Amino acid sequence: MTFSSSYLFSLTTFIYLGAAALYLIHWIFRVEKVGLLATVVTVGGLVIQTVGIGLRWIESYQLGYGHAPLSNLYESLVFFSWVTVLVYLVIEWQVKRRVIGAFATPFASLAMAYASFNSNVEDEIQPLIPALKSDWLIAHVVTCFLGYASFAVACGLGIMYLFKNRFSRDSQGIIGVIPDCKVLDELMHQTIIFGFLWLTLGIITGAVWANDAWGTYWSWDPKETWSLITWFVYATALHARFVKGWAGRRIAYISIVGFISVMFTYFGVNFLLAGLHSYGSQ
């Protein structure tokens, strides 16, 4: 059983950790070749992880359960890191700035490390409980996590913005290689728009599903409420651009607060609050 999905996921964890380290080295020591290597390693990791996800899907059929690998905390963490890397690579390809990788890939590698090394995270393939047996499972999880991943990248961009803004007089050194505040601001805005659309779709698919499963499209369950809180935060970010003096630094802060809210929606609700979504904590 060497060529199993769990083996590939362990491999992915180390590859992403390595990629994050390479991006950091590339940023701090400004070696172009290391940056290229970081990209190659990240793409390699993504390919291996993709194969891993496909394999886990097949394995679940072999066990007789037959469901998409999106059903528990472990699988969601793997998927979260997969989407985060994907979203980041698209941005790198569009903007051609590898420095962003130093702020984006750590989210993906941390998620994989948490999934792999925390013994509380059950990594075995489990059968679907009745509540999760729905065609909406894939649509709901995929849309939500596209949102989460975009917000992770937007948070990375927000941190970069604050760095750059704080030491803006440093036009050289490690601050110098960070793109201009204007570029970062626009990039952050676009990423938030993208994430907001997916979060909205995630909430809507969740509502449609809940209406099928629980008989009500909205029941103020803590997970629902926190996703709405997150939605309010990013809606604030989108409107703040039209308020005098709010663009730039304040939106960078909102982007970071928004991601904390995402993290709470994702983990905090599962571990700290009881509710209908409790299967996400196993």
Next chain:
Amino acid sequence: MKASSSTYQDTSIWRFFSSVRLAVFLLITLAITSIAGTVIPQGESLQFYLETYGPNFFRIIKILHLNDTYHSWWYLILLGLFSTNLIVCTLRRLPFTLKLFRRDNLIVDSGRLLRMPFKKDWEIKGELDNDSIQSISSAFKEVAGKFRERIDADGGRLFLAERGKWSYWGVYGLHGSILIIFFGALVGLFLGFKGSVMLPEGETIDQIVNRQTGEHILLGFSVRCDRFYISFYDNGAPKEYRSDLTVLNNDDKEVLHKSIVVNDPLVYRGVTFYQASYRAIPEVTVQVAKSDSPRLSLTISAFQKALWPEEQLTFGLMQYRPSVHGRPAAHIWVEDQEGREGNFWLLKGNKKKFKKGENLYRISLTNAKQRYLTGLQVKKDPGVWIVWLGCTVLIVGFAVVFWVPHRRTWLWIDRREGKTIVILSGQTNKNKLQFEKDVRKIEETLDSNLGVRQ
């Protein structure tokens, strides 16, 4: 937002309710206050809050209705303000948008064209004949799309390719969709109901209990649970809960059969039945006989009475133990016509005698099993389609607001003192990067068209 309205009174209250500042303030306030209802358990008894939080915090919970945060007076006020903000903002922007929408972008002069963010101009010696202008404009059409044309008295010609002007309405869709969703929720609140029922196998109901008010709601038809099944995976996790339901009309005619599982409810006349929970209750079968008369089988379920009609005796199951000395045991309650009660334990396999009045009876426990009750959520929500409509408009509006640009590309050809001046300029309100690429393409096309003459 610019205050350009003259149709509406521009009072400070009007301005306040339409401001983005208020929107931002409300969004932040809603985000922060919504946390309360996720930290404090909702919908518990008042006693629970008093015991959990102590008298001081209990008072705050009571005043602010934190036991039902999202229906509390202050939360509803916030949502009301939010809606007002959306409506006033829409009304205030409307004239501005109408003006933008109605503006004829062919009415423009060369000076303004040269101030556009994307522009390029050519100066060509000699005057272009109509054929060349024709070929230039068709080249322009090929890359820029459909255009409109203006011919000035002095022979100057202006072409305008315009796309996505309607996208100014996207924001109204986006903001309006929130109001549509709120409206749908209100329709559901006032014209629908939510209830639940525990339905034993084999039983029929024609009414349910409203979850909020506790009132009984008549369905206008009946539903029978024929069977309930539960199955498990090898690891003990539940695999499926299923209820076989039959809908009966008022003449007790069966009109619909359906097996419902979680995620696959039964819908009949706008009322939806969801598989929500189940309960297993014991059910015992006893054999009873009066002195020497033939024996009779009676089934007694927990929480229900069983009648022996010939003798007018009523039985009930008070308690059930699956194993007493290795055998099932039932605590039976019995009452006769005059209201004389008695109770005794029955062990499977043992006979028992009991007296009621003058008569002596024999009874024995012959069978014991689990009987299932299926827990159904019952709902009627005529507003749900309005909510889905709102969600669709929300997504479409969002896509239009952020990804459908209003693009304008002008081509001006003017003859002046033996020279021809050609100006290409463009403007977009979104995605400037892509627009720049597209304008470059037009530029290159014109370059190669005009190049020979330069």
